[in-house]
Amino acid sequence: MNVVLQTLPASLYDVNRVRADFPLLGRKVHGRPLVFLDSAASAQKPVQVIETVKTFYETEYANVHRGAYWLSEQATRRYEGAREKVRAFLNARTAREIIFTRGATESINLVAATWGRATVQAGDEVVLTGLEHHSNIVPWQMLAAEKGIVLKVVPVTEDGRFDWESYETLLSSRTRLVAVAHVSNVLGTILPVQDITAAAHAVGAKVLVDGCQAVPHGVVDVRAIDCDFYVFSGHKLYGPTGIGVLYGREALLRAMPPYQGGGDMIASVSFEGSTWAAPPQKFEAGTPAIAQAVGLAAAIDYVESLGLESIAAHETTVVQYATERLAAIKGVRLLGTAKPKASVISFTLAGVHPHDIATILDREGVAIRAGHHCAQPLMQRFGVSATARASFGLYNTRAEADALADALETVQRIFG
């Protein structure tokens, strides 16, 4: 992830103009201006996405791939245009490598259920890391239970890094797959996915990268990473819910069995037997999330119009400032201080449960997340049951970082 490649001067990134694109950010909560710091869970939507979806329903909506009439052809053009938009966004070789799913969770389950079931055998190994989201753990555990494979876990260092030495010792000719997050949703650590992939390929393993927390914060190039699968969810990229992406290398997708059976994924059907369409249709049974795909394309247009390098540079400035302010508060423990990192700050406050922090902050209009963040093994690694997490998006400001720190100081004073 080439974060901050061409850093634009902060003055060229007009965050107030950007904020004006997000209607929801203008509202008040408990009588206070909303300070939204939970974009890692789901990002707010700009008017450009909202209007695109609305206009699509009002003027171009029909089912895709089926109708011989103008409207259906038009909707199909928009849906397939969204696929091409995602292809260019990830720099995939062809749009045939882009499969629309419901989200990252479904994308990973698709790989486990198709490539996984068809490929792995008892005794094979899948390598994960200790900082994975449950959605990049549980599907592999289900596969392990079914196929008798072994899961190996790369430990996370005290500062939140991927432990490279352990990784190298875990890789072997038994490794079939390495499944890693590009960016940790708890620590913000950016993993060296390009090097991870090269090392995995050297032992003949495939690589799946979970890019949920990476795509909103920097340029992603699947050809440069050279991974075999890359997944993300539209809703964290300022797009609609219900739409996600699986990138897969074309040769792999062709060899993989289908995921679900039904309409649109077949070449022919008879009671004697059916044959499958080529990818991506083979993996998109049933009516897809048409308007959501169109909305995702609008979200990609939106972030590209701002420039992902500029977004990354802006967020880095705000996150660094917020980190300094939080670190100065008595009793605050920051989890994940390793560089490089993206837009997430996880912390605890001595003597106060993270849920209480989040509840008190909410009364101040500051929306953060508290809990295990679907990463219970990582919580165990750090000896906590939960953390408070502030996550930043392209619309957050230094003033909001101040609001967070000021509110936290109040919590500290009450409980300290």
Ligand code: PMP
């Ligand atoms: N992976 C990571 C790193 C995530 O942060 C999330 C969402 N919190 C997911 C996977 C799952 O995404 P979704 O719920 O949109 O399928």
